[in-house]
Amino acid sequence: MNEVMRVSDLVFEHSRKKRWLKKPEIFRLGPIELSVQRGETVAIIGENRAGKSLLAKMLVGTIAADSGEICLNSQRYNAAQTPSPKSHHRSNDIRMIFQHSSEAMNPGITVGKILNEPLRLNTNLDEVECKQLIENTLVKVGLLREHYFFYRHMLSDGQQQRVALARAIILQPKILVADEPFAALDPSIRSQTVNLILQLQKELGLAFIFISHNLGIVRHLADKVIVMENGQIVESGKTETIFRWPQHPMTKKLILSYQSLVPQQTLR
Structure with a gap:
């Protein structure tokens, strides 16, 4: 596998104002060091307020870090700057999948227009080329070309999730978050x-970074696991190594909690 992303010295510090009789709250994330290989699936786990979602948003550029560098597909970016509208390379190489696909879809426009928006903003394709790419992408995620003309209310929950995936991959990114x-x-x-994600990874060579509290899915899907606590990566490694031989107390806590919910015969 080839490296598609490397994160170096990523730091974010947020201070909430002091409230009456309370000290100001300071949350510091980092410094974060990580790398992702082509076609690799990386899961980020940890308790609430560990900094998982914040890290994901900084990776895709929706929140700027205080310092650090992100190298995507051999291109280096200053993580302290959000991607500018005139520079599309970073936003094209790494895309976000939203948790609630229905809330991310405008009910007043068709699927075709929803998928055309990232193409209009990030490419120079003409109308015919855009429509062809949109239809091909719909087929790629298991939908029909005719879904181009559908509205949100005409789609099932599963179809809405596939539209969200189509929007994420239509710019041919290297990484999905x-x-x-x-x-x-x-x-x-x-x-x-x-x-579907496993199939798309195999076909397109996509790397996939996802946050989840469902360790059953993590164990089934991830090649590598990153464990976070209080804004720090406290442990990382291959999935089976993490699940069988956790080293850090937080990792042990999460794995033991998962194992208590799983029938023992499946753990052997």
Whole structure:
């Protein structure tokens, strides 16, 4: 596998103002060091307020870090600057999948227009080329070309999730980032979405970084696990190594909690 992303010395510090009789709250994330390989699936786990979602937003550039560098597809970016509208390389190489796909879809416009928006902002394709790419992407995620003309209310939850995936991959990114992408889905749709992501990874060579509290999905899907606590990466490694031989107290706590919910015969 080839490295598609390397994060170096990523730091973010946020201070909430002091309230009456309370000290000001300071949350510091980092310094973060990590790398992602082509086609690799990386899961980020940890308790609430560990900094997982914040890290994901900084990776895609929706929140600027205080310092640090992100190297994407051999291009270096200052993590303290959000991507400018005139420079699309970073936003094209790494894309976000939203947790609630229905809330991310404008009910007043068609699927075709929803998928055309990132193309209009980031490419120089003409109308015919855009429509062809949109239809091909819909087929790629298991939908029909005719879904181009559908509105949100005409789609099932599973189809809406596929539209969200189509929007994420239409610019042919190298990395997809998702914060709890399976939490809002019922088990059958969740299984379909997991299988679809695995299929797209195989076909497109995508790397996938996702945050999840569902360690069953993490164990099934991830090649590598990153464990966070209080804004720090406290442990990382291959998935089976983390699950079988956790080293850090936080990792042990998370794994033991997961194992207590799983029938013992499946752990052997």
